[in-house]
Amino acid sequence: MPFAGVRFENKKECTICLVEDFSDEFKKEIRNTLASIFHGAIEVGALPHYYTYQSTVIEFLKRYETKDDNVKKGMIGELLAHILLNKYHVNFETLSVLKNKEERNIKKGFDIMYLHKNDNSLWYSEVKSGHCSPSRKTAAIDPKKSNAGLLKRAKDGIIEMFESKRDSLWDSALIDATLTMELGNLKNAKELLANNSPRLNGSANIKRNVILITVLYHTVGDKIVLKRLEKFQTKLTKEAVFEKSLLFSIQKSTLEKVESFLKSETATI
Incomplete structure (x- = not known):
């Protein structure tokens, strides 16, 4: 179930997740799930004492603090995606971990993979x-267009990976x-x-199910709207490049509160 400070809006294949408050309940969720x-x-x-x-907070921050601002946005965004998508789409089981296993760098490969519990489909x-970026024409801030740009980047990125084979x-x-x-489900997955x-x-004709996830750092008082997601989804369906698709857009005012919280947690370690 959603927790305090988080609100979902949904219509068909489109979901907006508004983080209106980085609440104590949200912080508790991070403590319970980060490892x-x-x-x-x-x-x-298997190794809870290890x-x-x-130790996970320390390891995350070791990777995080050496990165540039764009990579930091992505690392916090992916953490938020891991936590929040499963809060709404409860029938999806996550198949991926957040860390990159080879080195202290950004994760390679598919960002997050899911198995749908009802129909056994891969996503x-x-x-x-x-x-949120200003418009090139007017210099006005437009979260709707900025989020659409992130959705397009997500679409192009996943297509590139599929086509690379x-x-x-x-x-x-x-x-x-x-x-x-769990072992019982592992062989099937x-x-x-x-x-x-x-x-x-x-x-070359194989089509796969995808979830395009965006994380827009911009005040939730000036929010993205479902109609723009629906417009993007309608066009995506007509293009027929995927078997099925879902859009999941997170909006949070800043990433700094999450960053500051994680850093503050090390004070007690």
Whole structure:
């Protein structure tokens, strides 16, 4: 269920998540879930004394503090996406972890992958984050156009990955699945991923399910609107490049409160 300070608006395949207050309940959610989001629930369950919340905050910040502003926007945005999408789309099971396993860098491959519990379908997501930009023509701030730009970047990014047919993207997803899924469901998830990979299904005509996720840092008093998401979704459906698609747009005034909260948590470690 949603928690204090967060409001959802939805129509068909389009959802807006407004973070109106970075509440104590939201902070508690981060404390309860960060280790599992970052390392994978199975890993944390096996070694809870090793993958603690405290050590995870430190590791996240070690990666975060060396990055430029654009990468920082993306790292906080992806963390918010991990937490908030599952709060609304409760039938999606996450197959991905937040951290990049090879080095302290941004995560490579598909941002977040999901398995739908009802119909056993795979969903690939791309997360794009950014501040609200002024219009080139008028210099006016327009969150609706800025969010549409992020949606387009997410669409183009996921299409590029599909068209690249890089087996390494699915190799990474298979590793993530072992970190996140219970043993009883793991074999099924890995078979679905393998059968959906270019190695076993290299057809140029294959279509996949996608979730385009945006995180717009802009005051929620000047919010994005569902009609603009619906307009984008209508055009996306006509293009028929995906089997099915969902749009999920998060709006939060700033990323600094999340950053400051994580840094403050290290004071007690």
